[in-house]
Structures are given as C-alpha cells and as structure tokens.
Amino acid sequence: VEDYRELVEGIPAILYIDRPDDLSTNFYTSPQAEALLGYTQEEWGSDQDLWLRIIHTDDVDAVRAENERCNVDGEPFHAEYRIIAADGRIVWIRDDALLVRDEQGEPRYWRGIMLDVSAEKEAEEKLRWSLDVLRRTIQQRRELAQKVETAQEEERRQIAADIHDDSIQVMSAVDLRLALLAERPETITTEALAEVRSTVRDSIERLRSLVFELRPAALDREGLVVAIDQYLSYAAKETGWSYEVIDELTREPDPELRVSLYRIVQEAVANARKHAGASRVSVRVMTAGDGVTVVVTDDGTGFDTGRVDTPEPGHLGLATMIERAELIGGWCRLSSAADAGTTVECWLPSDAAGG
Structure with a gap:
C-alpha cells in the first residue's frame, strides 16, 4: 500500500476518485492538488461544491454538461477547462476519467486524472x-x-x-x-x-x-545623398522653394535599401508639392543603429494626414510607402498640423528588401 501511495503521489498530475453524481462528490484527491492549485486534500474532500465553484465562469457550463452526460451514458469523461487557483492564477486543466463498475455493472466511482496543460x-x-x-x-x-x-x-x-x-x-x-x-x-x-x-x-x-x-542615374553612380540633392534641385525649379540635404551617413546603404529610402523621400517631397505653401524643405539622412533614418520636413501649411491615401497619378503615395516600410521591418511616422508644416520620418533596417 505504501509503495502504491508513493507511486500515486509521485506522478506529476492530480489523481482523484469521485462519486457518479451531479456534483462529482469527492472520495479521494491526491496531494498534488495543493501544489498545483493551492487547495488541500481536506478542502477537496469536505467542500463538495469546490470543483465546480473554482472552474472559470466561461467554462463551467460546458464542463457541467459533460459531467452530467457521462453520468447518464457512462462514457469516458474528457474536458479541457480553466481553474482559478487559490492564489488567483488561471490554470488550464485536461481532465480525463473512466467509470468503474461493480460486478453487477452498476456504477461505483469515477477514477480520473487532471493534468496541468497551461x-x-x-x-x-x-x-x-x-x-x-x-x-x-x-x-x-x-x-x-x-x-x-x-x-x-x-x-x-x-x-x-x-x-x-x-x-x-x-x-x-x-x-x-x-x-x-x-x-x-x-x-x-x-x-x-x-x-x-x-x-x-x-x-x-x-x-x-x-x-x-x-530613376536618377546618380542613385547608382554617386549614392543616395547626391540623388536626393538632385531630386530636390529638380523639384525646386517647379516650386521655387529652398532646400537642404543633411548627410549624416557613416556608410553608403546597399543598393536595395538605397532605392527604398529614395522612394520614401520622393513620395514625401511629392506630398509637399501636392499640398502647396512650403517655402523650404529639409531632408536629413543618417545612419541609425542597424539601419538608416530619413527625415523630410517642410514649412508648409500642413494637411489632414487622413488624406495620404490619395496619391498623385503614377505615385504609390505616402500611405503605401508607410505600409511597405513596416512590412520590411521598418517604421514611418507622419506628423502635420495647420501652419506648422509636415514631417515624415522613416527608418529602414539594413537588410530591408528594396522595391
């Protein structure tokens, strides 16, 4: 008997024996219940409502229905549900039990096992x-x-x-x-x-x-900053604005990353051209961690950022560029306010796929 007790209490699970009634009145619960759930053997034996009471409210109806069904047809009991432990933790339980019958075939008790499947x-x-x-x-x-x-x-x-x-x-x-x-x-x-x-x-x-x-030839021949400078110079001829390009790169981005960054600047500048009123545009390009950040700022009248989904013909638009940046592991932030200009800030990782 002692060897059997040691075997039962050494299993990393809760073993139990219950009556075949609606409350599953408890005969025996192994001491592992206290270690796992915080309720003692005495509590399981003396409080016949304990089991159903500590089942999570979202699960108790289904568990009760399964218990009642099995008591009627004698089929094996199986349920997965949450129990609220004594310390408030939620513990997922997989509960399986078989009905043991006497020599006349009458139900004697349920013999079951509870496993922590959290x-x-x-x-x-x-x-x-x-x-x-x-x-x-x-x-x-x-x-x-x-x-x-x-x-x-x-x-x-x-x-x-x-x-x-x-x-x-x-x-x-x-x-x-x-x-x-x-x-x-x-x-x-x-x-x-x-x-x-x-x-x-x-x-x-x-x-x-x-x-x-x-696609400017400078992007491949002379690098990202030169290509951006040439693009701003080209845009300035149409708009009359002044511009600056701040180069804080410690190394030239790889070709694919270079293209993605250039397209972001291109869309941000196209957005500034679309929403008139800017007299100055600034582009800052800098190495940041394992990637590159570009910040495009204008001093225009600002605009409703909800309108970035309406790009100019032939352009992807800022909204799509933001999506693309996020999908390749980067991020973009767009801020704009009335009479306060617009800032587009994007970071792309060095291993980003271009496009």
Whole structure:
C-alpha cells in the first residue's frame, strides 16, 4: 500500500476518485492538488461544491454538461477547462476519467486524472497569434503588391501619355518644319535653324526630366545623398522653394535599401508639392543603429494626414510607402498640423528588401 501511495503521489498530475453524481462528490484527491492549485486534500474532500465553484465562469457550463452526460451514458469523461487557483492564477486543466463498475455493472466511482496543460495552451495561443500575424502579413503584402502594380500601370500610362503628347508631338512638328525647309531651301535661315534647335533642346530637356523621375542615374553612380540633392534641385525649379540635404551617413546603404529610402523621400517631397505653401524643405539622412533614418520636413501649411491615401497619378503615395516600410521591418511616422508644416520620418533596417 505504501509503495502504491508513493507511486500515486509521485506522478506529476492530480489523481482523484469521485462519486457518479451531479456534483462529482469527492472520495479521494491526491496531494498534488495543493501544489498545483493551492487547495488541500481536506478542502477537496469536505467542500463538495469546490470543483465546480473554482472552474472559470466561461467554462463551467460546458464542463457541467459533460459531467452530467457521462453520468447518464457512462462514457469516458474528457474536458479541457480553466481553474482559478487559490492564489488567483488561471490554470488550464485536461481532465480525463473512466467509470468503474461493480460486478453487477452498476456504477461505483469515477477514477480520473487532471493534468496541468497551461504551458501547452500558452504555446497554442502563441502559435495562433503567430499564424494570425502571418495571415495578416500575407494579406497586407498582397494588397501592397496590388497597389504597387496599379501605381506601376498608372506610371506606364502616364509615361506613354507624356511621350505622346510632348516628345512625339514636338518631334512631329520638327519633322514637318524640316520638310518645309527642305521643299523651300531659300527659306533656310539662321533664325529658322535656331528655332528648330530650340524646339529640339526643349524636348530633350523634358525627356531628361522624365528619365530623372523614373530613376536618377546618380542613385547608382554617386549614392543616395547626391540623388536626393538632385531630386530636390529638380523639384525646386517647379516650386521655387529652398532646400537642404543633411548627410549624416557613416556608410553608403546597399543598393536595395538605397532605392527604398529614395522612394520614401520622393513620395514625401511629392506630398509637399501636392499640398502647396512650403517655402523650404529639409531632408536629413543618417545612419541609425542597424539601419538608416530619413527625415523630410517642410514649412508648409500642413494637411489632414487622413488624406495620404490619395496619391498623385503614377505615385504609390505616402500611405503605401508607410505600409511597405513596416512590412520590411521598418517604421514611418507622419506628423502635420495647420501652419506648422509636415514631417515624415522613416527608418529602414539594413537588410530591408528594396522595391
């Protein structure tokens, strides 16, 4: 008997024997119940309502129903539920019991075992949370890919329209002008040739601007800061604002990271151009930890940050850039107030994927 007691009390679980009634009146509960739940053997034996009373309120109805069902049909009892321990802790229990019958087949008692499965439940919850995060991340990436594709298609459409409405029209006009001059050589004058050359130079300049908008050569040849400086210089010609670029990089970012940072600055500047009133724009680029931070500030009139979801044609927009930064492990903060300008601050990790 003593050996059996030592065996029972050495198992890392609560063993019990209950009557086959609605309260599961307790005959015996092993001493592990006190170590696990804080209730003594005496409490289990003297307080017949204890078991149902300490079950979590969200679980007690289902457990009671399972207990009543098993008492009626004699099927094995199985339930997973939460118990409120004596110290207030919530402990997940897996409870299994078998009905023992006498020689006449009449129910004698339930013999059961309670296991602490709190760690298992915590792991399951973490797994569910991770899967939920993964599902949401996949959905966000799909939505982002759709936005990028839409923006790229709009950009292609805009490029085609610009080339057709500008460069092709200009070249057609030049071709017509040259044809007329060829038909009437006597009309070829210095002024006429100068007019044609001026038209061609203007068209070349507009094509250069278009190529610059797509991807400046300086981004690959001279680095991020030079490319940003050139872009601000280009934007300043249209807006008339002054600008500065503050270089606090300790090393040049990798090509993919360079592109992502440049696009963020490009969208922030496009946003400043869209919401008029700025006379000065500042861009600060700095190495920060295992990544790079860019801060774009303007002194404009500010705007409603809820409107960042309406990008200009051919642009991803700040909202999408913020999403992309977060998806590759970075972050973006946007602040703006009436007559207080706008600040866009983004950090991207060095191992971020470009795009």
